[in-house]
Amino acid sequence: MKEQILDIADNAVKLATKFGADQAEAYTSFTRSFSIEVENNAIKSATEKRDGGCGIRAVVGKKIGFAYVTTLEENDIKEAVEQAVALANASVADPDFVSLPSYEGSYPSVEGLFDKDVKDLTSEEAADIVVRGVDSTLENIKNIKVATEALLTSNSGVRAIANSLGISQASESTLIFMYSAPAIKTDDDQTTSYEFQISRRLDEIDPEYIGYKAAQNVLGNLGGKSIEGGELPVIFAPLAASGIIGFGFGGAVNAEEVQYGRSYISDAFGDQIAGEVLEITDEGLLTAGISSRPFDAEGYPSQRTEIIGSGVLKNLLHNSYTANKDKVDNTGNASRPGYSGLPSISPSNFVVTPGNGSLDDLVDEVGRGIVCLNTGDRPNMTTGDLSAMVMEGHYFENGEIKHPVKSTLIGINMRDVLKRVTLVGSDVKATFSIISPSIAIDSAKITSG
Amino acid sequence: MEDLAEAAINAGLDAGASFVDIRIENTVTTILEMTDGVTKRSMASRLKGAGIRAFVDGAWAFAQNTDLTLDGMREVGTSVAKLAIATREKVSEKFEIEGPVFTAKEKMVVKKPFQDVSIDDKISFVKQIDKQAREYDERVVNTRTVYGDLWTELFVVNSLGTSIYHENYLPRIISVVTAREGNNRQRGFLSIGAQGGFEEMEKERPQNLGTEASKLAIDLLSSKAAEGGVYDVVMDPILNGVMVHEAFGHAAEADNWPAHATVLEDKVGECVGPDNLNLSDDPTMPRERGSFSYDWEGTKTRKRHLVKGGILTELLHSLETASRLDMEPNGAARAQSFMYPPLPRMSNTFMEPGDWDKDELIVDTKNGILLCGFNYGYTEPAKGQFMFQANYGYMIQNGEIGQMVRDVSLAGQILEVLPKIDAIANDFELDSGTCGKGGQGVPDMTGGPHARIIQVPVGGM
Numbered sequence: 062m063k064e065q066i067l068d069i070a071d072n073a074v075k076l077a078t079k080f081g082a083d084q085a086e087a088y089t090s091f092t093r094s095f096s097i098e099v100e101n102n103a104i105k106s107a108t109e110k111r112d113g114g115c116g117i118r119a120v121v122g123k124k125i126g127f128a129y130v131t132t133l134e135e136n137d138i139k140e141a142v143e144q145a146v147a148l149a150n151a152s153v154a155d156p157d158f159v160s161l162p163s164y165e166g167s168y169p170s171v172e173g174l175f176d177k178d179v180k181d182l183t184s185e186e187a188a189d190i191v192v193r194g195v196d197s198t199l200e201n202i203k204n205i206k207v208a209t210e211a212l213l214t215s216n217s218g219v220r221a222i223a224n225s226l227g228i229s230q231a232s233e234s235t236l237i238f239m240y241s242a243p244a245i246k247t248d249d250d251q252t253t254s255y256e257f258q259i260s261r262r263l264d265e266i267d268p269e270y271i272g273y274k275a276a277q278n279v280l281g282n283l284g285g286k287s288i289e290g291g292e293l294p295v296i297f298a299p300l301a302a303s304g305i306i307g308f309g310f311g312g313a314v315n316a317e318e319v320q321y322g323r324s325y326i327s328d329a330f331g332d333q334i335a336g337e338v339l340e341i342t343d344e345g346l347l348t349a350g351i352s353s354r355p356f357d358a359e360g361y362p363s364q365r366t367e368i369i370g371s372g373v374l375k376n377l378l379h380n381s382y383t384a385n386k387d388k389v390d391n392t393g394n395a396s397r398p399g400y401s402g403l404p405s406i407s408p409s410n411f412v413v414t415p416g417n418g419s420l421d422d423l424v425d426e427v428g429r430g431i432v433c434l435n436t437g438d439r440p441n442m443t444t445g446d447l448s449a450m451v452m453e454g455h456y457f458e459n460g461e462i463k464h465p466v467k468s469t470l471i472g473i474n475m476r477d478v479l480k481r482v483t484l485v486g487s488d489v490k491a492t493f494s495i496i497s498p499s500i501a502i503d504s505a506k507i508t509s510g
Numbered sequence: 511m512e513d514l515a516e517a518a519i520n521a522g523l524d525a526g527a528s529f530v531d532i533r534i535e536n537t538v539t540t541i542l543e544m545t546d547g548v549t550k551r552s553m554a555s556r557l558k559g560a561g562i563r564a565f566v567d568g569a570w571a572f573a574q575n576t577d578l579t580l581d582g583m584r585e586v587g588t589s590v591a592k593l594a595i596a597t598r599e600k601v602s603e604k605f606e607i608e609g610p611v612f613t614a615k616e617k618m619v620v621k622k623p624f625q626d627v628s629i630d631d632k633i634s635f636v637k638q639i640d641k642q643a644r645e646y647d648e649r650v651v652n653t654r655t656v657y658g659d660l661w662t663e664l665f666v667v668n669s670l671g672t673s674i675y676h677e678n679y680l681p682r683i684i685s686v687v688t689a690r691e692g693n694n695r696q697r698g699f700l701s702i703g704a705q706g707g708f709e710e711m712e713k714e715r716p717q718n719l720g721t722e723a724s725k726l727a728i729d730l731l732s733s734k735a736a737e738g739g740v741y742d743v744v745m746d747p748i749l750n751g752v753m754v755h756e757a758f759g760h761a762a763e764a765d766n767w768p769a770h771a772t773v774l775e776d777k778v779g780e781c782v783g784p785d786n787l788n789l790s791d792d793p794t795m796p797r798e799r800g801s802f803s804y805d806w807e808g809t810k811t812r813k814r815h816l817v818k819g820g821i822l823t824e825l826l827h828s829l830e831t832a833s834r835l836d837m838e839p840n841g842a843a844r845a846q847s848f849m850y851p852p853l854p855r856m857s858n859t860f861m862e863p864g865d866w867d868k869d870e871l872i873v874d875t876k877n878g879i880l881l882c883g884f885n886y887g888y889t890e891p892a893k894g895q896f897m898f899q900a901n902y903g904y905m906i907q908n909g910e911i912g913q914m915v916r917d918v919s920l921a922g923q924i925l926e927v928l929p930k931i932d933a934i935a936n937d938f939e940l941d942s943g944t945c946g947k948g949g950q951g952v953p954d955m956t957g958g959p960h961a962r963i964i965q966v967p968v969g970g971m
Contacts, residue, residue: 097597101769104569105570106569106570106572108572109590110573125549126552129554129556130555131557141556148554155548184597188600208769208770208892244771244893251893321546321688403553438899443688444695446916450897467923468895468922470738470921472738506969508739508740509967
């Protein structure tokens with residue numbers, strides 16, 4: 062399969078050069094994904110997807126065109142190649158474009174990205190795993206009306222990237238993800254929660270644990286109250302840190318956003334921007350990491366890049382375009398939505414170096430404030446202003462959790478989030494965007510009502 | 511395409527499914543993006559394939575297929591039916607899929623189909639908007655302009671006998687401007703979407719969108735972060751639409767009922783707001799981005815009166831939810847593309863206008879905040895909690911509009927916020943957007959009149 066997908070990419074590149082492209086790149090992939098969805102405590106649906114496609118980037122002078130198609134058929138790819146070249150010809154030249162990437166050295170190898178058990182998972186086995194998770198949630202919620210949603214999804218795929226400067230790479234990987242999300246209802250309250258695991262390996266998914274933890278979480282959310290607002294310390298649990306630090310800061314160190322002056326840290330390169338306890342690295346080669354890969358979405362080798370060390374902003378994340386523009390080294394952070402899009406930039410595994418203590422220890426140390434377990438909010442990436450609803454969270458006082466909060470918002474600028482980090486825990490969790498423990502900041506404006 | 515659909519459906523029925531449906535799609539899109547006068551993205555795509563569902567005894571299975579041959583369709587029809595059969599023992603409830611049968615073949619007539627407009631003409635339009643935005647003011651430091659068009663032909667067939675072919679044309683233009691003064695950086699984001707050909711982009715407002723977005727970014731430079739607190743909030747039509755969509759519309763999607771995942775579960779036929787409150791979802795509005803005449807299950811659509819006179823009267827249905835809740839299907843099932851199964855979704859969602867003059871509404875507000883435009887929003891229907899963020903706003907003091915503020919968020923509970931609506935103006939406007947649910951994005955419109963909600967928590971810095 063790997064060779065076949067790579068051949069298709071190599072051929073598309075040759076065709077684009079034949080049609081008049083000065084440089085060309087093809088991204089091809091084939092993914093088989095499988096998911097089982099549970100609703101109201103029982104299976105609702107099963108899905109099997111076979112998704113293959115090809116995206117072509119054609120360069121004429123400094124003009125770029127891109128086209129993709131959702132098949133791997135020769136004629137469809139030929140049409141896409143023609144369109145990519147035609148679009149390049151019609152475009153306005155980008156003076157900052159230098160070249161597609163080239164690389165002749167050896168590629169790093171990353172262990173643990175592929176698990177045959179995930180690839181070979183059958184529908185019956187997948188259904189069994191997700192049902193075990195749901196049963197575990199139900200067993201741990203007694204005498205309360207409960208409706209659980211759950212999902213197990215597994216992916217196994219090959220992607221290949223080839224360009225006319227000699228890059229020609231393919232890799233195979235797997236991913237499995239499961240969550241359980243109970244909704245419970247009492248006479249005077251109704252609430253939900255959620256627990257998940259994500260891994261490259263099947264044997265790292267523990268449905269009983271997911272089910273148990275989801276039950277604990279939802280029971281802990283009963284009895285939400287609003288609180289008196291004001292300036293209060295906030296502890297972001299890993300899932301909340303995923304949104305705020307993973308997306309909210311991970312997106313700000315994107316060199317393209319910085320080059321355009323669209324990032325709230327645009328002028329901060331080399332400055333002390335965070336509390337000294339905060340250390341963040343982008344780890345592209347982490348064994349079995351959710352976002353690990355031997356090469357990025359342009360086929361350039363992945364690496365480890367220090368982002369914040371002792372509170373100082375050390376590096377930005379680059380792809381070939383931004384690195385050429387700034388005349389700096391490419392950090393191998395090109396990312397794209399598969400074959401259907403052009404490369405942009407995103408973190409690989411955005412890792413917050415753990416400190417000491419569990420979430421309870423942080424609560425004890427901080428004394429009084431809010432624990433934000435989860436939020437769907439992201440900062441305004443230009444101003445850094447963040448107004449985040451506490452989707453799930455608790456108020457604590459005298460080092461003890463008092464009650465869940467409802468209709469409560471945290472208002473703070475991202476630059477202050479970073480500067481006000483006082484404690485970093487050791488309760489590390491991997492999410493889609495970050496590998497982080499809980500992080501405490503000493504104050505934010507809390508509004509509740 | 512009829513024979514391909516028939517091959518898949520027959521194979522699924524033969525393998526033991528009781529209901530099979532299929533969407534065969536052919537979509538062509540163009541996206542042209544310019545930043546600071548330079549082309550950043552010139553992109554064309556073709557989405558070609560089929561999505562097939564099989565159903566038996568309450569168990570659904572879905573598969574996608576890009577092998578559009580008779581053999582390919584037969585094979586996937588059989589395998590998807592087997593997948594449904596494999597999980598039938600583990601479903602919570604047995605039910606059947608029933609529904610009315612529709613047959614139609616509808617071409618959409620537009621003045622300037624996208625395929626007849628040259629790439630050069632489309633790029634000139636993008637250049638014009640980007641240039642306007644750059645030249646508006648020297649404090650503009652970055653401009654981004656995105657033009658997108660999408661033509662789709664969709665063929666929906668099911669084993670009940672429905673067979674619908676229809677087309678859709680959706681153009682869109684987006685202008686994003688960053689302005690800077692010292693360390694203060696602000697962003698103006700505006701977008702216009704419609705249903706129709708390229709002629710929709712030749713109207714006055716889309717032709718001047720760059721200027722409008724730049725003006726917004728420059729105005730925001732003199733805004734301040736709002737003080738968090740509990741306020742009487744006047745929403746502009748755009749934000750009102752977002753409120754209706756997030757705080758109510760999602761919770762009225764009928765797939766929440768079998769899932770027991772909405773706070774509205776026991777509220778059908780009950781009062782949820784003041785008696786002058788009317789909330790509607792209407793995919794039949796002519797030439798709107800969220801309009802369609804048949805849904806992704808082939809059901810003919812109609813206007814849905816979600817809340818009428820303050821009473822929750824209607825839900826958004828797919829064939830499954832209408833069958834299970836024993837209600838009339840109303841054509842609300844949508845899918846992002848053939849790669850996804852259809853789900854009950856909104857289309858053009860809005861609050862119906864009331865009788866207040868909007869200026870009098872401001873004058874009547876002693877101490878409050880006027881919130882305008884929209885950054886984003888989301889909701890958790892099972893918990894009844896929602897949150898959305900206005901792009902900007904103005905403090906209101908003694909009935910007068912004062913200081914401009916930005917990035918103001920509003921959070922609340924669905925069942926608590928609607929009763930707090932105490933005044934609805936008589937103006938009306940819709941704004942274009944894309945709604946996300948279950949990993950699928952679909953084009954929609956939201957809007958309404960100016961309206962006031964009293965005493966809600968507003969988050970600021």
